[in-house]
Amino acid sequence: xxxxxxxxxxxxxxxxxSGRTGYMVQPPTVPQTTEDQQxxxxxxxxxxxxxxxxxxxxxxxxxxLSKFPPxxxxxxxxxxxxxxxxxxITVTVAxxxxxxxxxxxQCGAIKREFNDSIKVVRINFFxxxxxxxxxxxxTFPMTAVAIASIRYYTEVTNAFTQIFAIVxxxxxxxxxxxxxxxxxxxxxxDLFPNEKNDQSQAGTTxxxxx
Numbered sequence: 001x002x003x004x005x006x007x008x009x010x011x012x013x014x015x016x017x018s019g020r021t022g023y024m025v026q027p028p029t030v031p032q033t034t035e036d037q038q039x040x041x042x043x044x045x046x047x048x049x050x051x052x053x054x055x056x057x058x059x060x061x062x063x064x065l066s067k068f069p070p071x072x073x074x075x076x077x078x079x080x081x082x083x084x085x086x087x088x089i090t091v092t093v094a095x096x097x098x099x100x101x102x103x104x105x106q107c108g109a110i111k112r113e114f115n116d117s118i119k120v121v122r123i124n125f126f127x128x129x130x131x132x133x134x135x136x137x138x139t140f141p142m143t144a145v146a147i148a149s150i151r152y153y154t155e156v157t158n159a160f161t162q163i164f165a166i167v168x169x170x171x172x173x174x175x176x177x178x179x180x181x182x183x184x185x186x187x188x189x190d191l192f193p194n195e196k197n198d199q200s201q202a203g204t205t206x207x208x209x210x
């Protein structure tokens with residue numbers, strides 16, 4: 001972090017050099033300081049449980065596909081089902097463990113998170129397309145519809161219900177896969193942004209209005 005004393009020394013050196021050479025010297029660029037990053041546990045959001053929900057629902061979908069009559073003979077589906085279940089359990093345990101740590105060391109942040117109805121209840125998906133962990137919350141209903149279509153095919157067996165179940169299952173799998181890659185490739189700061197200090201912002205607004 002650059003201190004005011006260092007900036008003053010740089011400006012003095014530039015002024016002396018300009019006087020000796022007779023022309024202005026462009027001062028070196030001083031790096032701008034950014035907002036300090038808050039501790040990870042404080043930034044760890046409850047929306048991370050959406051990842052658990054999305055992957056777990058995919059495990060249920062692959063289990064259903066392994067028993068789906070048109071694909072029942074393909075043992076590959078059973079292997080994929082086992083792999084997805086292992087991933088789902090691992091992610092769920094990891095997220096739960098991190099949130100328990102947050103409850104122990106950052107209990108105040110959890111209280112603010114649950115009291116903030118905008119953050120927990122309403123997701124502004126259609127006002128901003130910037131990727132975040134909240135996108136995982138939309139994968140569960142999509143996967144649930146795909147599973148329901150497979151169940152419906154077992155009761156009403158015809159070409160239409162079969163194609164309908166396969167198409168919905170494919171869309172669900174492709175969507176979750178894309179979101180999974182987006183999560184892995186996204187910037188850490190975007191996935192876990194700093195907690196907004198509403199109280200300090202409110203205080204700043206009051207001071208400026210006086």
